[in-house]
Amino acid sequence: MVNLRERAWAAAAAVVDPEIPVLTIEDLGVLREVVEGDAGVEVRITPTYSGCPAMGVIAWEVEAALAREGIAPARVVTVLSPAWTTDWLSEAGREKLREYGIAPPGKAGRRALFGDEAVSCPRCGCGETALLAEFGSTACKSLRQCQACREPFDAFKCH
Amino acid sequence: MSDRFSGLLLRRADDALVLGHRLSEWTGHAPSLEEELALANLALDLIGQARALYALAAEKGAGEDEDSLAYLRGDREYTNLLLLELPNGDFAVTIARLFLYAAFMDPFWRAAAGSRDRDLAAIAAKAEKEAAYHLRHAAEWLIRLGDGTEESHRRAQAALERLWPYTGEMFEPEDEVLVAADVCPEPAGLREAWNRTVDAVLAEATLSRPAECWMQSGGRAGRHTEHLGHMLAVMQSVARAHPGGKW
Numbered sequence: 205m206v207n208l209r210e211r212a213w214a215a216a217a218a219v220v221d222p223e224i225p226v227l228t229i230e231d232l233g234v235l236r237e238v239v240e241g242d243a244g245v246e247v248r249i250t251p252t253y254s255g256c257p258a259m260g261v262i263a264w265e266v267e268a269a270l271a272r273e274g275i276a277p278a279r280v281v282t283v284l285s286p287a288w289t290t291d292w293l294s295e296a297g298r299e300k301l302r303e304y305g306i307a308p309p310g311k312a313g314r315r316a317l318f319g320d321e322a323v324s325c326p327r328c329g330c331g332e333t334a335l336l337a338e339f340g341s342t343a344c345k346s347l348r349q350c351q352a353c354r355e356p357f358d359a360f361k362c363h
Numbered sequence: 364m365s366d367r368f369s370g371l372l373l374r375r376a377d378d379a380l381v382l383g384h385r386l387s388e389w390t391g392h393a394p395s396l397e398e399e400l401a402l403a404n405l406a407l408d409l410i411g412q413a414r415a416l417y418a419l420a421a422e423k424g425a426g427e428d429e430d431s432l433a434y435l436r437g438d439r440e441y442t443n444l445l446l447l448e449l450p451n452g453d454f455a456v457t458i459a460r461l462f463l464y465a466a467f468m469d470p471f472w473r474a475a476a477g478s479r480d481r482d483l484a485a486i487a488a489k490a491e492k493e494a495a496y497h498l499r500h501a502a503e504w505l506i507r508l509g510d511g512t513e514e515s516h517r518r519a520q521a522a523l524e525r526l527w528p529y530t531g532e533m534f535e536p537e538d539e540v541l542v543a544a545d546v547c548p549e550p551a552g553l554r555e556a557w558n559r560t561v562d563a564v565l566a567e568a569t570l571s572r573p574a575e576c577w578m579q580s581g582g583r584a585g586r587h588t589e590h591l592g593h594m595l596a597v598m599q600s601v602a603r604a605h606p607g608g609k610w
Contacts, residue, residue: 254489255411284415285485289492337397338500339404347397363492 212245212278213238215269222261223342226304229262233292236283244277245270250288252363253343290363302326306345307333307359323359325350333359367538368480369425370442371547373432374583376416377443380433381591382464383409384598385451394454401500405461408493415486434602438585438592445582446529448591452522455508455515459522462501466560467533467553468494474548483546502564509568516569523565524573531578533557 206214216238217230229235229249237248247266251259263280270278290309293301298308307326324331330352340347345358386406393399417429426432446464451457472491478484508519534550534557536542542549565572581587602608 251411251489253408253411254415254486254493255407255409257407283485284489285481287485287488287492337400338496339397339401343404343407361496363496 207240208245208275209238209240211273212240212247212270212275215273215275216247216266219262219265219269222258222265224301224304224306226300227297229266231294231297231300233288233294233297234262244279245275247278247280248283249280250283252288256343288363290360293360301360305357307348307357309360309362311362321362323348325353325355326357327355328353333357365423367540368546369420369423371538371541372416372420372423372483373425374442376413376420376432377441378447378464379409379416380413381441381443381594382447382461383407383413384594385447386457386461388451389457402457405497405500408490408497412486412490412493415489419482419486430602434599438587438595440585441587441591441595442583442585443591444529444532445579445588446526446532448582448588448594449526449529450590452525453518455518455522456525458501458504458508459519459526461497462505462564463526463530463561464533465494465498465501466564467550467557469498469560470553470556471548471550474553477545478547479545498560502560505564505570506568509565509570519568520570523570527573528576528579532580532582535580535583 213235216235217228219229219235221227221229221232221234224232232252234249234252235247236250239246239248247270249259249262249266259282263282266280267278270276291311293309301308303326305326307323310321310323322331323333325333328350330350332351333348334351335346336349336356337347339345340358344361344363346361347356348359349356383406386402386409389402390399390406393402413433414429417426417432420426421428421432426436444464446460449456449460469491472487472494475487476484476491478487505519508515510516534554537547537550541547562572
């Protein structure tokens, strides 16, 4: 028999990121924990960036998913520690990103003040790509262009 | 201790919100679409940091919630750096300000990520990565402006001269009790790192470091330039016109 905590996790884990709909919040590492207490089920999520505007929608969709499963009382809380980095992105998540046309991030780490990072084209795999803009369609992505197939693409920023 | 800690949180939150709001004023006016997105994203990071800090301050008893701290305090209650409330000026002033501030906040948040206070450490661990990104973006632009045309060089140098007297305030002592308890870093200890970053980037940008001069002060005590009141009047107008309104 599947317990309440597992049912709540499964419901929350199916919620997708509103800005990158191929990824679930589980793939992203945004879903951190589900705990069962006296006050019901508590789902803990964490933001990718401090000002990520998707957090409100994600919290709301998790609440809706739990309600559809009849899991009540339940609440969604935001936790900041440990801080999210691109290392929280699962391997499956990275592959889904690539297939979707977004270059997955490399290993998280501090970049030097000057210099560029190595990013491969998600379409043709060429390693020669150039930065077009440091801020792409969302705060967590930059805009790059492949030097071989000339395709412009979004790259998930290393963070 | 709790009041001291709230004071620290509000200083840092006010800094982030005021600069975040200033950057957001570029929306619709930036020199290119890419830069418009960049400035809006930088603003989003800063406002996100401010929200986390205000929420924590409210939890510690500084106010009802993050919104009331942001929208219902007057200019004398704001304790942000004067540097951050100055009007945007031209693009060179906007970039130079962002650079001077990020060059300080990058080591500040990195040090604060080791804070004895777990909540502040968690906020800092997120903010430090954002500050590093802001620093890189501003440095790249400053180099482009300084080492660009005669006009862009002139404006970038003028921006540094205009802002320099406001940089001393960043290094004013933090609350000594909190510093002694390893809750937050002592700003003076970050001056060397700041100097190194500033000198390296200015050299690359062919800009000169302004001469040391008398430094402006007062923001941390709530004594502001005439500009903050006007900024808050715009920023707070909706929240004050519709108290408790939700949308």
